[in-house]
Amino acid sequence: MHSLQHILRRALRSLWEHLYLNAMAALVIGAALLLMGVYLTVQYNLNAIVDTWDRDVHISAYFHDDVPEERRFAVRDQVAARAEVLQVRYVSSADAREWLRDEVEDIGPVLEELGDDALPASLEISLAPEASSTPEAISAFAKSLEGPDFEDLDYGQEWIERFNAFLSLLQLLGAVLGALIGVAALFLVANTVHLIVYNRRDELEVQKLVGATGTYITAPFLVEGAAQGLVGAILSLVGLWGVHRLLVVRLQEALQLGLAGELAFLPWPYRIALFAAGLLLGVTAAFVSVRRFLATAP
Amino acid sequence: MIRMYHVQKKYGEIAALRDINLRVEKGEFCYVTGPSGAGKSTMLKLLYGAELPTDGKLLVGGVDVSKLSDRKLPGLRRNMGIVFQDFKLIQSRTVGENVGLALEVIGTPRADIERRVQAVLGIVGLRGRGAEYPRMLSGGEQQRVAVARAIVNDPSILLADEPTGNLDGAMAIEVMEILQAINLRGTTVLVATHDAGLMERFPYRRLRFEHGKLVQS
Structure with missing residues (x-):
């Protein structure tokens, strides 16, 4: 219980002392999640359009x-x-x-x-x-x-089949793109966290010398990583909402597509998935960085 | 307290320690001495588990350090205090926070940490200086903070690697007197130094190393 208090206090202190680097990590996560969110929004709406057509064959x-x-x-x-x-x-x-x-x-x-x-x-x-x-x-x-x-x-067979093939391709591209964005974001965030770890290397080294366990040293960074992930997810949703309002809806109005009513914003399950992805990114990047440091500390 | 049987440490083909056999009893005060590169620091690193011996067996307080896993390393270090020539104080933390770190990592409640920190700062002559930052202190005072951190959890063994190396004569004597007082309370103390004057002023058992070999014990 007291260890938990110490860990949380150290995490909050580090968040404040390294505000700039933490903000950078959150921005990188936010940018990665925004790209994923844009892709998911496009795919969600295309699926909705196909569903509408399928219902009216x-x-x-x-x-x-x-x-x-x-x-x-x-x-x-x-x-x-x-x-x-x-x-x-x-x-x-x-x-x-x-x-x-x-x-x-x-x-x-x-x-x-x-x-x-x-x-x-x-x-x-x-x-x-x-x-x-x-x-x-x-x-x-x-x-x-x-x-x-x-x-x-x-019965527009060729057209429907082509569109379904296009959707399958889009899904495959999305999976590949999502994986690439995820790896790139993990790399960038891990390097940003590595800078925080590097700034605190003396402290971490001393902690290890006085008998701190790897878990005790790592835990505050995981809390920081989770905070970066959550802030990143919030930033990405705000950005996504902006993109949706400014681009998608206006584009739809300008072209008067009228394909399936107003193009929808990302629904809640997808938003929760973005939060989970942000948490996972932040926590994994922190874990990788600290463990890399601890492996070389005396 | 310390048992070494045919301990050897190599870095590639270079032997830093060769066939070391040694016993240090509980409550002893020993110098680890010898010229630069003789193996003094390597010896201490083996004792606090920063390095593992290449060969042989090493026991510290009954713990087999020669096969110590990363998981068991914190347990070993919680029972020992370590003092370095460069103090290794965290500059962004106050004196009190630096000293209390060894208690914080084992989950000691804050009130107990406060009480214990005040007590050890009194022992090293820094009572009431807990709120200051290390950069506000002299070299001797910073080393006394490092000593306070090393003894705050009542370790059974204290290792000091050239603790007076960065200090002038008077400050070095102050630090040695503190180490001597700690030893009188029952803590086993090993001090790595090549300061002959200091060893004459505070005469204790000498473990002399030359080219990685223990030539006097």
Whole structure:
């Protein structure tokens, strides 16, 4: 108990006496966590966008011209009866013309020239969430529709697969980048703490000579490291909030992307993870530095 | 208190100590003497565990120091006091904090530390100087602070490596008188020195080293 008091007192004293170096260590941790936080925010929002698209997967199945209308209705009813399907709507050639006429200005003369059957009739199919959770499931459902009735199937397969591949790549890059940032930050913070240890080398040497254990000598530095990590995490969150307000939201407004509502700030579990990462960085850097010194002290 | 059996210490191919056999009894006062490079400091480093012998067996207070692990080193040092020629005081700490360090590391309550520090500062003639910083003291006074730190936890053995090396005659005598008084209270004292005048003025057993060999004990 008394040892704990001595350790805390020494940690607070050292924090104050080496305020500049401690602040530097906290800034380095904060910068590393900010980079990680920006990456996590981007990834979190991209995942949210993909989730939104996945929930609203839509397949257009275009009939051959020679399929009679009764057969088209029969196929519609068969498709509607399937468990994977949420909703089916039959769009006749005339409906498609009307829709296009409404959507695209001045297209009327072109459509007149092309004739009544220029646009094929189709089934517009909305899938249930459980059937559209992966690109593979969507692709499998679309393939099951292939046959003599349909001329073409359109469900943005290539696009979804490419986007998922891009997300996987982004995750891999994030993991590599995160590891590199972590190692670089650990190296920088360990060297900053090493300066604090170096400034206090006489004291640490004397402590060892009068019988202090390695744990007793190391503990105040771990407390300092934890404080650096916590302050660094707070700085990174403040910085992240600033980046979010100034850049992300304004950029979204400027480009009027409207992809998935307002881009979200990092949610609480991620923020807690950033605090944990800050603590881990600070404490590990302190541990490495002090143990390196103690190994050479008499 | 100290037993050495065929102790040898080598740094690469260079032998700093060769085949040392020695007994020092509890309560003795001994000089470790000899010319520069004879092995005096190496001998003391082995005793306080800063170095391990290359060969042989070394017991200090019943503890086998020749095979001492890092984990057991603090236990050895808590039972001994060490005084250095350059004092090794922490300049950013007060005299009282420097002296109390040996008690602080073993978790002694602050009130007990205060009481004990005042008592030992009285023994070394620095009563009431606990709030001053080392840089405000003379060399002799700083060495007396180092001695106070070495004895604050009532060690059974006190090692002093050239404790008067940086002091003038009068100050050296003051420090020796304190060491003598500590020895009279039952502490085993080993002083490494090559100051012949001092050894004549305070005549005790001499352990003389030459080229790493113990030539007189």
